[in-house]
Amino acid sequence: MAQxxxxxxxxxxxxxxxxxxxxxxxxxxxxxxxEAARDQFRLDRxxxxxxxxxxxxxxxxxxxxxxxxxxxxxxxxxxPFFEVSRVEIDRPGFSYAVDTVAEFRRxxxxxxxxxxxxxxxxxxxxxxxxxxxxxMGLCEFIAATRPGYHLQLDATLEKFPPEARGRIxxxxxxxxxxxxxxIRRRVREGRPVKYLLPExxxxxxxxxxxxxxxx
Ligand code: ATP
Ligand code: MG
Numbered sequence: 117m118a119q120x121x122x123x124x125x126x127x128x129x130x131x132x133x134x135x136x137x138x139x140x141x142x143x144x145x146x147x148x149x150x151e152a153a154r155d156q157f158r159l160d161r162x163x164x165x166x167x168x169x170x171x172x173x174x175x176x177x178x179x180x181x182x183x184x185x186x187x188x189x190x191x192x193x194x195x196p197f198f199e200v201s202r203v204e205i206d207r208p209g210f211s212y213a214v215d216t217v218a219e220f221r222r223x224x225x226x227x228x229x230x231x232x233x234x235x236x237x238x239x240x241x242x243x244x245x246x247x248x249x250x251x252m253g254l255c256e257f258i259a260a261t262r263p264g265y266h267l268q269l270d271a272t273l274e275k276f277p278p279e280a281r282g283r284i285x286x287x288x289x290x291x292x293x294x295x296x297x298x299i300r301r302r303v304r305e306g307r308p309v310k311y312l313l314p315e316x317x318x319x320x321x322x323x324x325x326x327x328x329x330x331x
Contacts, residue, residue: 131159133231133258134220136204136213138296139166140179141321142191143313145235145294149260152289153233154197157258161197162233163220164188168204168211176300179326181205190316213242214251221254230255231285236262239284240272256283303327 135150142164150162166184178184185205192198203219204211213232220230232255234242239259242248261269273281294312302309304327309318321327 128227130161130224130228131157131231132220132224132228133157133159133162133233134165134201134217134255135162135233136165136167136216138170138178139164139184139188140296141184141187141299141313141317141326143294143296143299143317144311145292147191147195147314148292149235149287149289150198150233151195152260153231153258153287156287157231157285159197159231161199164192164198164200165204165216166200168207169209170211183320183324183326187317187320190320191314193316212246214245214247214254217251217254231258232256233258233260235260236269236272236286240275243275252280252283256285258285258287260289261286262288300327304329 133150133153135146135153137146139146146164150164153159154162166181166188168181170178182205185200185202188200192200204216207215217230217232224230234257236259239257242251242257245251269286273284276284299309299312302312303321309321
């Protein structure tokens with residue numbers, strides 16, 4: 117095949133990322149990380165996948181999937197490169213990343229480049245995820261880290277098998293000390309959440325009286 121033709125083939129290859137999370141609620145930390153990944157890895161699309169029943173028991177009762185899904189839809193509405201998938205919330209049983217990524221592979225075919233975006237805090241957890249070897253073969257990982265975090269990254273990578281190391285990419289994002297845990301606590305205590313998450317999501321939380329109770 118001539119050089120030009122193969123370049124053309126590459127142009128058609130789509131670059132897609134999955135951003136998984138509980139999104140209880142979604143906030144600007146998630147959105148900034150996804151947008152940074154889109155920019156730095158020239159992604160065509162980022163698909164947010166709110167989890168169904170998380171396999172690792174959470175320390176608090178997770179909000180109903182329909183609320184977490186709708187908040188995620190509201191949060192991504194203004195970004196033409198972002199969308200939301202119901203694949204995990206519609207699947208009965210626990211949500212495992214390996215099943216989700218395999219499903220995306222089935223739907224989008226093998227020709228496309230598939231990434232999974234996580235926060236740096238979650239990257240080591242991957243080693244504990246179900247069928248990690250299969251998962252690492254299905255997609256590459258983008259881990260959002262804070263500027264100046266480099267030394268710890270090398271130590272992190274050493275924990276992965278050598279063949280997996282090249283499939284984990286680190287990406288610096290501005291340090292956004294925002295977490296869903298903090299937002300839930302703020303709502304419960306009647307403190308402001310403005311500028312931590314999109315206004316539409318804040319309004320949804322108030323309208324549906326989410327996070328009002330201790331949890
Ligand atoms: P919780 O406080 O309930 O654990 P969370 O804020 O960590 O919630 P998750 O839904 O658990 O949100 O996170 C989904 C993904 O987003 C994970 O990969 C997590 O590491 C990443 N993430 C969470 N907060 C941030 C942030 N401020 N900046 C970058 N990535 C983040
Ligand atoms: Mg978390």
